[in-house]
Amino acid sequence: MKYSSIYKTALLTDVLPFWEKYSIDPAHGGYFTCLDRTGKVYDTDKFVWLQGRQAWLFAMLYNTVEQNEKWLDISKAGINFLKRFGKDPQGNFYFSLTSDGQPLIQPYNIFSDCFAAMAFAQYAKAAGDGEAGKIAEKTYQNILERRDDPKGKYEKGTGTRALKNFALPMILSNLVLELEHVLPSDQVERTLDTCVDEVMGTFLKKETGLIYENVNLDGSLNDSFEGRLINPGHGLEAMWFIADIASRRKDMELLDSAKATVLRLLEYGWDDQYGGIFYFMDAKGHPPQQLEHDQKLWWVHLEALVALAKMYQLTECPKIWAWYEQVHQYTWSRFPDPEHGEWFGYLNRQGHPHLTLKGGKWKGCFHVPRALYQCWKTFETIENKNTLQ
Missing domain, CATH: 1.50.10.10 (Glycosyltransferase)
Incomplete structure (x- = not known):
């Protein structure tokens, strides 16, 4: 072959x-990623960077492989969840949320923003969604503003060894x-x-x-x-x-x-x-x-x-x-x-196999x-x- x-x-x-x-979470939108070997959900917390990654992946496949409406719907489930619950009031993306979107861990990690930007940009192309494109651009500009100090107030270091x-x-x-x-x-x-x-x-x-x-x-x-x-x-x-x-x-x-x-x-x-x-x-x-x-x-x-x-x-x-x-x-x-x-x-x-999980x-x-x-x-x-x- x-x-x-x-x-x-x-x-x-x-x-x-x-x-x-x-x-797929049919109740609240977004995705469960903590899946055991057989696909059973073992924890319902939602990690924002993984929400963005999966939304991006299915939109990308829609754009490059086949205009499969199921793929677009799966991407949309993540996009809508991120729109509703993903960001703090300053526009920074949280690290993790409960299954119904309540914030768990503050936006200390700029990589949540990176993968959210990817997701919104790819979904904008797939769905012809101008609002998603604007969110992608705004998130990207926010990343550039934070690039020299990505963790900001959440930085654990003292500055002694920068x-x-x-x-x-x-x-x-x-x-x-x-x-x-x-x-x-x-x-x-x-x-x-x-x-x-x-x-x-x-x-x-x-x-x-x-x-x-x-x-x-x-x-x-x-x-x-x-x-x-x-x-x-x-x-x-x-x-x-x-x-x-x-x-x-x-x-x-x-x-x-x-x-x-x-x-x-x-x-x-x-x-x-x-x-x-x-x-x-x-x-x-x-x-x-x-x-x-x-x-x-x-x-x-x-x-x-x-x-x-x-x-x-x-x-x-x-x-x-x-x-x-x-x-x-x-x-x-x-x-x-x-x-x-x-x-x-x-x-x-x-x-x-050290762990047999399929996601976490x-x-x-x-x-x-x-x-x-x-x-x-x-x-x-x-x-x-x-x-x-």
Whole structure:
């Protein structure tokens, strides 16, 4: 079977039906994400960033795969829930809510806003909803205003060790393209310039070839737990965002740098004893402070597959292809659940399910279906090119 067919079939006949069947809340709107192995809801709290991610996902599929009214209705359920309950009076999105929309955790995390903006922008395109487009743009501008101090009054640190974090510039490099149809073109290009400079110039260090999760405000390295933290999955996800930008701008130098970073992160992050990609690592080989550092997570391996597929499409590099086959074999032999559908999220170091849940506070309807879609479409391009040759 062609790789494109593997990904397409898994997306349309396994993963999407699981979320369509079990996650929709008919009483209050929005989605349940705390689903056990069989799809049973085990906790009804609603995490705003996962509400935005799922609303985005179904609107994106409506826009790119098929104008399936069921998909649009599912997206609308999340959009309407976020409209009614998602924001505080200042327009910042909460982190979590009760099932009926009462706020539980304050908007300390700007990523709720990022994924809400994505959702409203994609839904605006799908439904021709001008109000949703305005909410997306307003939320995006709010994110830019908070980018230098994303947690604001909710910041736990004292300021003694002020660090810049990789996550926001990484997300913005993709988010701004998601919102391109509701933003001025010059703002899109300026944001892309800034994100490329920060991702590839500030957080990627030439001396090690690694992407660091935190650096000093001047971009230098900090010799602390936070300063030595490497998250290979974050770096790999960022590199397919950068590959998209490089392809868009026909920037071969940027593409070559991203390809080299993908190879370096995989060489560094791969577990030679048991296979798979470590979750967290210390740049100097010290013990990481995260107790889950040696677990093998679903999203890390899926983002690696997307990065490798895109890099191979754009470069046809044999080393990239060898890594793709290695990661593909590991991922597809361990994460999908053949008995109950969807994918396990958390494996122990040996590659066995550590938790059998299908969703929770961090895992929702996002990384699995997004990666399946991205790989499906990327391999269609690769296979069509090979057919023509």
